[in-house]
Amino acid sequence: MSQVIVITSGKGGVGKTTTTANLGVGLAKLGKKVVLIDTDIGLRNLDVVLGLENRIVYDLVDVVTGVCKPKQAAIKDKRFDGLFLIPAAQTKDKDAVTVEQMQELCEKLKKEYDFIIIDCPAGIEQGFKNAIAGADKALIVTTPEVSAVRDADRIIGLLEANEIYDHYLIINRIRPDMVRRGDMMNVDDIMEILNINLIGIVPDDQDIIVSTNKGEPAVVNPKSMAGQGYRNITERLNGNNVPLMDLDSNTLLGKIKKIFSKKQ
Amino acid sequence: MNNETIVLKLYKEGMVVYITKELPFEDIKNLVCEKFGKSENFFKGLPLKVGFKGIELSFEQLNDLIGAISNSIGCKAVLWENPEPEESFEKEESKKDLSGEEILDNAFKIAIEDEFTKFYTKTIRSGQLLESDGNIVVIGDVNPGAELVATGNIVIMGSVKGTVHAGAKGNREAIVAALNLSPTQLRIADVITRSPDEEDTLHGAAPEIAYIKNNHIFIEEILQKRK
Numbered sequence: 001m002s003q004v005i006v007i008t009s010g011k012g013g014v015g016k017t018t019t020t021a022n023l024g025v026g027l028a029k030l031g032k033k034v035v036l037i038d039t040d041i042g043l044r045n046l047d048v049v050l051g052l053e054n055r056i057v058y059d060l061v062d063v064v065t066g067v068c069k070p071k072q073a074a075i076k077d078k079r080f081d082g083l084f085l086i087p088a089a090q091t092k093d094k095d096a097v098t099v100e101q102m103q104e105l106c107e108k109l110k111k112e113y114d115f116i117i118i119d120c121p122a123g124i125e126q127g128f129k130n131a132i133a134g135a136d137k138a139l140i141v142t143t144p145e146v147s148a149v150r151d152a153d154r155i156i157g158l159l160e161a162n163e164i165y166d167h168y169l170i171i172n173r174i175r176p177d178m179v180r181r182g183d184m185m186n187v188d189d190i191m192e193i194l195n196i197n198l199i200g201i202v203p204d205d206q207d208i209i210v211s212t213n214k215g216e217p218a219v220v221n222p223k224s225m226a227g228q229g230y231r232n233i234t235e236r237l238n239g240n241n242v243p244l245m246d247l248d249s250n251t252l253l254g255k256i257k258k259i260f261s262k263k264q
Numbered sequence: 265m266n267n268e269t270i271v272l273k274l275y276k277e278g279m280v281v282y283i284t285k286e287l288p289f290e291d292i293k294n295l296v297c298e299k300f301g302k303s304e305n306f307f308k309g310l311p312l313k314v315g316f317k318g319i320e321l322s323f324e325q326l327n328d329l330i331g332a333i334s335n336s337i338g339c340k341a342v343l344w345e346n347p348e349p350e351e352s353f354e355k356e357e358s359k360k361d362l363s364g365e366e367i368l369d370n371a372f373k374i375a376i377e378d379e380f381t382k383f384y385t386k387t388i389r390s391g392q393l394l395e396s397d398g399n400i401v402v403i404g405d406v407n408p409g410a411e412l413v414a415t416g417n418i419v420i421m422g423s424v425k426g427t428v429h430a431g432a433k434g435n436r437e438a439i440v441a442a443l444n445l446s447p448t449q450l451r452i453a454d455v456i457t458r459s460p461d462e463e464d465t466l467h468g469a470a471p472e473i474a475y476i477k478n479n480h481i482f483i484e485e486i487l488q489k490r491k
Contacts (some may be wrong), residue, residue, distance in 0.1 A: 091393035
């Protein structure tokens with residue numbers, strides 16, 4: 001049974017696009033047929049993060065307006081079989097796509113792909129409405145900041161108003177050292193406010209910036225902490241039960257601390 | 265042209281009176297007589313064929329006007345029905361009606377509308393789409409995410425990192441030239457190339473030109489180094 005998953009957050013810059021790219025690659029690596037849809041019309045980025053910008057001929061607006069078929073617009077990834085991207089239009093407006101057109105497109109794509117992952121734009125306007133239109137499941141990305149959590153709360157409310165109750169939280173960019181010092185909200189604090197199911201946490205990782213700039217998602221890097229976080233989420237999306245990452249044990253400092261704390 | 269209500273034009277076949285304003289018939293008659301009266305000597309002795317254009321006139325009104333013209337120029341005028349002048353009697357004659365400014369205006373119109381070149385003197389940024397039914401010249405850069413589409417040639421005095429499409433309606437003769445040609449994607453007519461996935465180290469900063477040869481897009485330096 002194929003799933004249509006929207007990745008959303010409300011607030012900008014919390015990692016929606018990075019998450020979409022990583023989950024897409026992660027699922028494709030598990031042998032699934034995945035299509036990513038960038039709905040951020042006018043500010044497209046997903047193609048750049050995946051390193052596919054130079055292959056764009058048709059875009060989402062061309063697909064929904066019937067200029068081309070979904071198959072023609074879906075760019076095959078250069079590294080992973082089974083991963084496709086329908087890029088956003090860059091020179092059009094968000095109003096170029098309607099809610100009905102998105103629903104129709106998602107229905108069509110369900111027949112072809114195992115996972116349809118929709119990258120939502122920031123904000124709660126037309127772009128957001130389009131992005132969630134055809135989705136059965138939502139992953140809400142937030143960071144441990146009050147503003148991001150507040151926006152995530154708003155988004156959860158809007159999703160429920162649009163009858164999407166199958167929603168999960170991804171807490172991105174957690175810094176274990178700051179959490180330990182009490183300078184950053186921890187997972188429990190956020191969960192207490194938002195009170196929805198958690199599907200994964202992704203630690204803050206400098207590798208993400210490097211991999212984003214290179215167009216190579218971190219999920220393929222076995223050493224990357226963030227990559228591990230995303231790998232766990234893909235497993236869970238796939239129906240496997242994986243324990244939540246232990247943030248402390250995965251850092252060198254954490255490992256050393258553990259050794260000492262045991263000795264004491 | 266000008267603001268006059270009555271404009272006279274001389275053609276090989278005869279004279280055409282252009283009436284540019286809807287006025288009461290009497291006013292028109294007076295204006296026409298006045299106009300012809302001024303050039304009384306010019307027409308003397310010639311039977312003149314006169315047609316009218318611009319407003320609807322009844323047959324009676326037309327004959328009335330012809331009679332009035334005959335009186336004011338002192339020679340016989342005959343009605344020219346449904347005048348369709350083929351060419352100006354004398355080219356200089358018609359140009360007399362134009363002021364210097366208008367002639368310049370026309371020259372510009374021909375240069376811009378017939379050659380169809382659009383000029384831009386700014387950096388073209390992501391999300392901007394420039395289209396032209398002809399050529400495009402950009403004095404500035406074309407950033408990634410920007411798109412140029414021209415049915416003719418594209419010339420960029422700057423570096424191109426966006427998408428460019430020359431000969432968009434199928435003109436395979438079209439070219440793309442730039443001071444630094446490294447577009448995300450380059451299309452000429454129906455041929456598409458894209459930038460290499462790896463950083464291109466061979467690529468210099470020399471001005472380059474792209475064109476179609478044997479169904480492939482070729483890119484070469486504009487100024488070939490001489491041995």
